[in-house]
Amino acid sequence: MKLQTMSIFVDDQQRALDFYTGKLGFVVAADVPLGEYRWLTVADPERPDGTQISLEPKAHPAVVPFTDALLADGLPYCVLGVDDVQAEYERLISLGVSFTQPPTDLGTVVLAVFGDTVGNLLQLAQYRG
Numbered sequence: 273m274k275l276q277t278m279s280i281f282v283d284d285q286q287r288a289l290d291f292y293t294g295k296l297g298f299v300v301a302a303d304v305p306l307g308e309y310r311w312l313t314v315a316d317p318e319r320p321d322g323t324q325i326s327l328e329p330k331a332h333p334a335v336v337p338f339t340d341a342l343l344a345d346g347l348p349y350c351v352l353g354v355d356d357v358q359a360e361y362e363r364l365i366s367l368g369v370s371f372t373q374p375p376t377d378l379g380t381v382v383l384a385v386f387g388d389t390v391g392n393l394l395q396l397a398q399y400r401g
Contacts, residue, residue, distance in 0.1 A: 348395035
């Protein structure tokens, strides 16, 4: 068994697609029209057959209070692993990405937190084993 797809709830699917591909570097894995919304997933370009992120519209009534509470409390929705948080932070800053927490060294991990422009905070993590 393996994790195939995980959902990130977004305010706007097209804006999310633009951010996740244009700024974060993911590639489109699926883009299927489904009436008002799309089955829209992105993947790591180095592992296009790996775990996908579904850019899921905030259509269910429970989603908005949940994601609003996470955002209000400053809690990231998910963690993205990177080899060098400082380098990724500088790359994303140069692309206009807004960070709520700059790279912070906690010994065995370096963390940074940024907004994805569609209602979520995401965390970068560099683990040192």
